[in-house]
Amino acid sequence: MARSSISLRFFLATLILAAAPAAGGWWAWKGQGPLRQDATVLVKRGTSINQMADQLERDGVIRSASLFKLWARARKLQLIRGEYTFTSRASLSDVAGKLRRAEIHYTAVSIPEGAHAWAVQKRLKDFVPEEVFWTLWKSPRLARTAGFEDAESLEGLVAPATYKLHRALEPEEIMLMLVEAFRNQVRPKLEGGALPPYETLVLASLVEKETKLPEEQPRVAGVYLKRLKIGMRLQCDPTSLYARWIAGDLRFTAPTPEDIRRSSRFNTYAVKGLPPTPIAVPSPSAIEAAKAPLSGKDLYFVATGQGGHNFAPSLRDHNRNVGLYRKELARQRKSARG
Known part of the structure; x- marks a missing residue:
């Protein structure tokens, strides 16, 4: 009986020793x-x-x-x-x-309609170092990939979309992704307009920054096209802001008299014609408006203070609309105080 008990204990000990490496391996895994x-x-x-x-x-x-x-x-x-x-x-x-x-x-990064270079840089900051971004932003190779080899920057040459990114991608790969999306999704839509494709893109960016209302965009484009034809300065407020930013002043506030007077090829208060590049990413509706501007007599427009614009064919009518705009702002301030 004692011999049988010893044999059983020996068998169990042997079994445990044999199973130990397998158990250790399972635990390690x-x-x-x-x-x-x-x-x-x-x-x-x-x-x-x-x-x-x-x-x-x-x-x-x-x-x-x-x-x-x-x-x-x-x-x-x-x-x-x-x-x-x-x-x-x-x-x-x-x-x-x-x-x-x-x-x-992956991280979803959205480049929205209306975004300009500084907004794009901010959205990509976790994936593209700032210094590298600005170098790539002026890459002739990337501009050529987008379909406009003579463009001096990638402003406007980025498709508004949501991109799936990860941090193992190289910065140039990410920028290439953005311009390839532009080439495939946006570039073909710029053909067949009232202006050459790149000028259509530039005009569309001005329209985009002036109004988000699709029903107003063809009318805004019509005012600018009419001014271009008669040699009148476009006097687009967003271009005066863009000129400020290009000069290194990155205050994102309303334009000041100093901005309006700034001597810059981007400031359409200071120079005739379109700016040398787009000033933002235009929406599809802004591109369609720039391709087919509404033909009419209007030469001026000003905000209503309620989200839209009033248009006018003459300076006298425009000044009246400006007065209405100021009255509306005064009414809103009074209401806010009340």
Whole structure:
């Protein structure tokens, strides 16, 4: 009886010793990892399995780079460039699986209609360093890709859209994404208008910044086209602001008398004709308005103070509308005080 008991204990001990390595392996693979808080890891172009394993161990995402390398080679892992997020205590199995399935973390970045260079830069700041952005903004190669090789900047050559970005992308790739979208989605729509395509784009940007109302945009475009034909200065307030920003004064406030008088090729109060580039990303409705401006007698327009504009064929009528606008502003101020 005693001999039988000893044999049973010996068998059980042997079984436990044999199972221990397998249990340890299972725990190393499926057990909680060392990561104390959510983390992001970038897999950049050309990253090798060894580099990735060492980075994951160094960043505290996994405990064993060696075990990751063994698994990766056994599964013939192909690393896909991207940005990967891992939750706290993610197991080695979780980390490996996310990389194998290429579960890339994307950030949606919207470039809205009406955005100008400084707004685009701000929206891309987490993906394109500021200094690099301004260098690429004046890239002849990117302008050529957009379809306007003579354009001096990418102003207006970006499609208004929502882009899926990750931080493993190179800055130039991101900027290329924006201008390729313009080339495919916007560039064809600029053909066949009253002006050449690039001038249509410039005019559309002025219309976009003057009014967001689609029903008003053809009329605004008509005023500007009429002024162009008779050699009258466009006197577009948004261009005086753009001239301010180009000069390095980045106050985003209403134009001042100083802005109106500023000597700049972008300020249509100071020079005749269109500015040398667009001043913003125009909407499809603004482009359609610039392609087919409303023909009429109007030469002037001013805000109503209620979201729209009053148009006039003569300076006398325009001055009356300006008076109405000022009365409306005074009424609103009085109402606000009341």
